[in-house]
Amino acid sequence: MSTSTETLAFLREVRLFKDIAEPELMILGQSLQERPLKRGQVICREGDPGEEMFVVRRGSIVISKLVTGRVEQVLARIGPGDFFGEMSLFDRSPRSATVQADSDATLLALDREGLRRMTEVSPKAAAAFFHALVLIFIERLRASGDLVAEVTRWGLEATGLDLDSR
Amino acid sequence: MSDLRTSSTPTPPRRAKLELLVRPANNAEESFEVREIGSATAFVQSRPQRLASGSFELAEGGSRMAGQRHFILKNTTTERYLMLTEPEKFLWEQMDGRTSLQEIATAYVLRYGAFDFDVIPNLIRKLQRAQLLTLTPSSRLRQALARNRRQPVVKAIENGLTVLERINISSRNVQRVFTAMYRFGGCLLFTRAAVVVLAALALAGLAAGVKLWQEGGDIVAGFGGHAIRAILMVKLLFFFTVATHQIVHGLALVHYRRRVREFGFTFLHGFVPTFYVDVTDIFMASRRARVVTAVAGASVHLVLGSIWFIVASLSPLGSFTQAFAAASGMIQWQAFMIALYPFCFIEMDGYHVLVDVLGVPTLKQEAMAWAGALARGRAPRRFGRSEQLFALYVALSALSVAAFVAFNVMLVLHASS
Numbered sequence: 175m176s177t178s179t180e181t182l183a184f185l186r187e188v189r190l191f192k193d194i195a196e197p198e199l200m201i202l203g204q205s206l207q208e209r210p211l212k213r214g215q216v217i218c219r220e221g222d223p224g225e226e227m228f229v230v231r232r233g234s235i236v237i238s239k240l241v242t243g244r245v246e247q248v249l250a251r252i253g254p255g256d257f258f259g260e261m262s263l264f265d266r267s268p269r270s271a272t273v274q275a276d277s278d279a280t281l282l283a284l285d286r287e288g289l290r291r292m293t294e295v296s297p298k299a300a301a302a303f304f305h306a307l308v309l310i311f312i313e314r315l316r317a318s319g320d321l322v323a324e325v326t327r328w329g330l331e332a333t334g335l336d337l338d339s340r
Numbered sequence: 341m342s343d344l345r346t347s348s349t350p351t352p353p354r355r356a357k358l359e360l361l362v363r364p365a366n367n368a369e370e371s372f373e374v375r376e377i378g379s380a381t382a383f384v385q386s387r388p389q390r391l392a393s394g395s396f397e398l399a400e401g402g403s404r405m406a407g408q409r410h411f412i413l414k415n416t417t418t419e420r421y422l423m424l425t426e427p428e429k430f431l432w433e434q435m436d437g438r439t440s441l442q443e444i445a446t447a448y449v450l451r452y453g454a455f456d457f458d459v460i461p462n463l464i465r466k467l468q469r470a471q472l473l474t475l476t477p478s479s480r481l482r483q484a485l486a487r488n489r490r491q492p493v494v495k496a497i498e499n500g501l502t503v504l505e506r507i508n509i510s511s512r513n514v515q516r517v518f519t520a521m522y523r524f525g526g527c528l529l530f531t532r533a534a535v536v537v538l539a540a541l542a543l544a545g546l547a548a549g550v551k552l553w554q555e556g557g558d559i560v561a562g563f564g565g566h567a568i569r570a571i572l573m574v575k576l577l578f579f580f581t582v583a584t585h586q587i588v589h590g591l592a593l594v595h596y597r598r599r600v601r602e603f604g605f606t607f608l609h610g611f612v613p614t615f616y617v618d619v620t621d622i623f624m625a626s627r628r629a630r631v632v633t634a635v636a637g638a639s640v641h642l643v644l645g646s647i648w649f650i651v652a653s654l655s656p657l658g659s660f661t662q663a664f665a666a667a668s669g670m671i672q673w674q675a676f677m678i679a680l681y682p683f684c685f686i687e688m689d690g691y692h693v694l695v696d697v698l699g700v701p702t703l704k705q706e707a708m709a710w711a712g713a714l715a716r717g718r719a720p721r722r723f724g725r726s727e728q729l730f731a732l733y734v735a736l737s738a739l740s741v742a743a744f745v746a747f748n749v750m751l752v753l754h755a756s757s
Binding site (some may be wrong): 214215216226236238241244245247248274276292304327328329330331332333 | 356357359360361362363364370371372374379380381382386666
């Protein structure tokens with residue numbers, strides 16, 4: 175994909191790429207594949223193999239995990255500038271959640287080869303990329319802890335379980 | 341999931357929410373609906389399921405205090421009990437696993453014409469507690485020791501009490517033993533003839549006791565100037581009769597076809613050696629059965645006290661036998677009074693009869709909490725029937741304990757002089 179001015183302007187706003195200089199960003203942009211999606215379209219299902227990570231360029235994406243039968247728990251709703259799918263890209267494990275377009279959307283896909291190329295061409299840009307990635311991982315880890323606490327609280331309130339008075 | 345950010349300004353407690361993605365039944369994967377479910381919504385839509393019939397027993401108790409009916413609910417698997425009011429029993433009966441809490445609340449309003457917003461959550465908590473926890477309340481002494489355990493002496497006392505508390509010689513397989521005792525003579529204790537004999541003994545014992553009291557100075561001369569040491573020996577002997585008291589409680593349970601779940605010996609609060617019998621199964625029987633069970637155990641002390649007094653009155657004046665018998669009779673009768681007298685801050689047999697009649701199973705705890713709040717100036721201004729009862733209980737108990745202590749001091753002084 176050739177890196178248009180518009181795409182470059184978008185990538186500059188993405189937190190994951192914020193510390194990457196423009197020349198490297200243009201090279202990175204060439205590794206990104208644009209994927210248009212219709213509302214409801216499933217990008218990947220929980221358990222699928224994964225080779226790419228995605229940056230949301232337009233639209234809204236919902237990430238969910240199967241709870242039971244037809245019911246899934248919504249883990250996150252993400253929009254322009256957010257990314258997902260990086261876990262399978264790095265550890266080659268199956269997708270941990272189902273990802274689906276909540277509206278018409280456009281994604282930018284970065285595969286393992288594109289990531290390798292960026293690391294080879296510009297280790298400095300790769301370091302900036304991974305540093306930003308680690309910071310976002312930390313945020314997400316903290317949010318996961320909050321989510322566990324929230325779900326636990328929900329369970330206590332929904333069942334009327336009162337541990338205070340025990 | 342709802343916003344997890346926190347605010348620095350105080351806000352009312354927020355109800356947790358879950359975001360669920362629900363797919364349609366036709367399995368069209370691309371369509372879905374996201375529903376936000378608040379915990380409060382989930383709670384009112386939950387469908388509580390009571391135990392299967394056969395796993396619980398429900399028996400009616402009674403209450404004259406509030407003019408309400410009470411029911412005892414027993415989980416026959418965990419052997420836990422709950423007291424339910426009539427509205428709570430109604431709610432319990434609705435909890436069939438198909439009816440939501442919202443529907444149960446509606447049924448409640450239709451039946452009682454009003455709704456108490458706490459009644460269902462409180463009942464659910466009670467039910468959960470009854471199934472999940474065994475509460476062993478610690479004594480005030482243990483609480484005080486725990487607060488000061490940094491001091492080596494206090495720590496040592498606490499450790500000592502903990503060791504003593506662990507001494508528990510008991511058996512849960514005693515039903516057969518009690519049934520055999522009942523069959524081979526114990527049943528005679530629950531006949532009209534036994535009541536007549538008890539009354540006759542009590543009268544004879546009273547007459548002997550009055551006579552002995554008038555001769556008090558000469559009687560204690562039999563101890564040979566070692567009155568206090570002799571009284572301690574009498575108390576040691578008395579301790580073993582407590583076992584008989586508990587055995588008769590157990591026989592009463594068999595008489596009313598209930599189960600004796602445990603009999604044993606332990607150190608109550610770590611320092612009061614005592615025998616005990618688990619009579620909780622009598623909660624499922626009639627009030628008459630509960631009262632007879634409570635009184636039967638205490639009657640042991642009336643019988644033994646009367647016999648000791650009669651022995652003392654027949655013994656040579658000033659002899660050791662007469663002194664020992666008289667002192668034993670006195671302590672047995674005191675035990676009888678204490679066991680049946682409900683106003684002494686101790687939850688003995690008489691207290692259980694009283695709270696059963698009043699329908700206030702936590703009278704002492706509530707009265708003490710009320711008195712504590714009153715002392716701290718935090719008692720509610722309302723002085724209704726409950727508060728009057730609490731005040732009466734605390735006042736009578738305080739006076740009674742003071743009178744009991746004074747009587748014993750007088751007794752010892754009388755003996756020593």
